[in-house]
Amino acid sequence: MTSKRIVPSQTMHRTIALNRNENPPKSGRFSTLKFWEIAPFFKCPVVGICLTLSEQRQVLKKAGVSPKGRSPFEIHELLVGCSDNENRVSKQVDRLLNRKFRAEITPLLELNEKVFIGQWASYFHGGTFVGAFWAASIKPDLSAEARGRIFGDVHMSMHGNVEQDARFKRQLALYGEEAAKMREKAREATRSRKTLQKENAKLQKNQENLLNRLASDKKEMVSMTETLASVKAAAGTEELEREIERLGEDLVDLMETIKVKDTRLADFERKNRQLSAALVKQKDANVSLQNDVEMLIQGAFRGDRCDDTCPSYNLCQKRVLMVGGITKMASLYRQMIETRNGIFEYHDGYMKNGAKNLEHRVRRADMVLCPINCNSHAACALVKKLGKKHKKPVRLLPSSSLNAIGEAISGKRDIYASDN
Template sequence: MFEGLLEGIGMEPAAKETEDSVLFQSFWDIPTSLKCPVVGLGISDEEGRRILKKCGRRIKALAPWEVHRDIMEEVGSGTAVARRVDAVLKRKFADALDKVKALPEKELLPLLKAAIANGEAAEALYCVAMRKNLAVDVLVSVVGEAHMMGHTTATDLLEARKKEVKSAGKVKELTESLDTERRERRRLGRELQAMADEVRELRQALSKQAEASVVAPEVRSEPKAASVDSDALRQERDKRKERERERDALVRESRKIEREKRKLKIRILELESENKALGDEVMSLAIGRPAPSFGSLPCEGRGCSTCPEMETCSRRILMVGGLSRMEPHYRRVAEAKGLGFEYHDGTMSGGRKCLEKQVSRCDMVVCPVTCNSHNACRSVKKLCSKHNKEIRFLPTSSISALTGVLLDMPA
C-alpha cells in the first residue's frame, strides 16, 4: 500500500536510536517524494542559480521553475549539483540538525507538524528527511504532511493573489483621491494669493486715507476769518466723520481678510500632511510593505547616481522615460526592493553616449512606452541587444507598472 509514496526507496528496518549518535544520510539518498519539497523550501531561487552557475550551467534566461527543474533532474545521485545542494542545506540547517540528534523517532512527526503550524517547516522537514532508516509509518506520515502542505500553500497563494487584486483597486482609488486633494490644494493656493493681493490693496487704500486725515487738521488749524460760514464748518465735520467711518470699515475688512488668510494657511498645512500620508499609503500598497522614508534609504540616504560604490553594486535597474517628477518615487520602489536605481528621462538631444554608459552598468532596463520618445525606445532596445541586457517595456509609467516588473526580479 506504500509503493506510490515510497517509490525508489530501499527500505530497511528502523535503526535503534541512542542518546550518543543519530546518523544522517546524504541529500541524494533521501526518499524521492521528499526531495522536491525540501529543495523548494530550503533552496531559494538565488541559491539555486548560484549552484547551477558554479556547475557550468547557463542561468540568465531561466525562470524560477526552470531552475528548480534543473536541480531536481540532478539530485537522483551524487552529481556535482546534488553535492552542492547537500552542502548548502547542511550549512544552512546545521544548528537544527544538532538539535534533533537526540530526539527519538516517535517525536519527529509531532516536531514537523508543530513547525508547519508555526510557518517554519523548511528546517524541520529537512531534518526529518535526512534521518536514516525511518519506520515506514513515520515516513508515510511525513510524506503526507509535505504533500498536504503543498496544497495549503497553493490555496494561500491564490488567496494572496485575490488580496493583491483588491489592493490594486484600493491603490487606484487612493491615487484618484490624492489627485483630487492636489487639485484642491492648488485651488486654495490661488484663493490665498487672491486674498493676499486684496489685503495689499486695502492696506494701500488705508495708508492713503490716513495721509488724508493728517492733512485735514492742519487745514483746520489755520486762523479762520470771522466771516467763515457755519454751514461750511458743519460740512467739513460731516466729511471728516465719513472718512473716519470708511477708515474703520477698511480696518475691519483688513482684519477679517487676515483671519481668513491664517485659516487658509492652516488648511494648506493640513492638506500637505494628508497628501504625504496618502502618498505613503499608495507606496506601501504598491510595493506590498511600508514604504521607506527618504532619510532611511541605503548608503546613508545617498542616491545611487552619486554613490561612490555604484560600480560594485550587485543588482541595478535603469529606467528610461516616464515622468521626471516621479523619479524619487520610482527610486523608492527600487531601493525598497534592495536594488540600485538609475534614471534617464528619455531625452536624446545629448546623444546616445550617456545612455549607453548607463545601460552597460545595469542588470535590467525598464522602458515605459508612454511619456517617452520613439528615439529613446529604439535606442535603448539596440543598446540592450548590444550589451546583452534584459529589457522590459512597461505599458504605462505608473508606480504599479514598475512594481510589477520588480516583483519578478531577485534582489
C-alpha cells in the first residue's frame, strides 16, 4: 500500500541535490550512512517503500510518539520530518531498516559502483528492489549520477503504481457488480428449486392416495367377481339372472373407473418424472452459478488475472460461437468475448429447428466452444462433426463456467479440444 504513494510536493524540492554532484561523506571502506545522513531526496521514498504502515506505527511507538488518530499520510510526513537529524525517531527507523534488510544489503555494500548498478537493474526489473534501495541509500561510495539514476527509477515507478491502482479499483468495482447480479440469480434459482420441491412432494402425496384408492377398487372388483361367480353357481332363477346382470353392469362400470384412474396415475407419474428432471437441472445450474460467483470474486483479487497486457487477451475480431451452456449467462459470455476484442455468437444447442442453422454458424465462426455438461450427446457429436467438416477448431469444455471459457480462449486448457 505504502509503495504506491506519490512523493509529496514539499519533499520533491529536495531533488535539487541531484544537480550538485554531492556525495555523502564516507567513513570507511564498508561503512554505511545513518538514516539521517542519507541524501535528502532518498528520505521520502525510503519511508514510503521500505517501511510498511504497521512498521511506521511501530517506529513511532518505540520512539515514544503515539500514532493514534494520525492518518497514514501524517505518519509518513512525521517520519520524513524527523530524518533531518539524529533523534529518537530517526534512530528507530535506522535500526529497524538495518535489521530488516541485513541479509540483503551485506553483499551489496561490498560491490563497486558499476557492479552495484547492474545488480540494482536486475532487482528493479524483477520487482524485488526494496532491500537494494535501502542499500543504495546508505552506501557512501555511490556517485551523484548513480544515486540520480536509482532515484529516477523509483520515482517513475511510484507514478506508474498510482495508474495501475486506479485501473485495478475500476475492475474491482465491475467485478463487484457482476458478483451481485450472479448472487441474485443464485437466490432466484434457490427459490425456484424450493418451489419445485414442494410441488413434487404434493404430486407424490397425490400419487400415493391414488395408489391406495386403486388398490381398494381392485379389492372391491375381486369381491364382486367372487359374488357373481357364487350367484351363478347357486341357482338359475329369473331373479338371480337379473342380479347377475346387474352385478355384471356394476363390474363393467368399476373396470371403466379403474381404467380412468390408471390413466390419471400414469399422467401423474409422467409429470413427476418431468419435475424431477427439471429439479436436477435446476440444481446443476445453481451449483454452476455459485461456482462462477466464487471464481469471479477470487479473480478480482488474484494478481495473475488476464488483462490487455496478456498475449492471450486480444482475440483480434475472431468470431467465437458458443453452443449450449446456461442461457441466462449468455450476456456474461458475450461480455467476456467482446471485452477481449472478439465477436460473440450464441446457439442454445437445441436441434428442434434442424442442423442447418447450426452448420451455417459453425461455417462462419473462427472458434467453437461446446460445454459438455449443458448439451446432449447428439449436440456435442454434431458440433464435432461440423467442426471437422468445415475445418473449424472446436473446444469441448468440461463445464459452462466463465472460468472454463476464459481458459479455453486463452489457450490455458486444451485437454478437451476436438481433433480437426
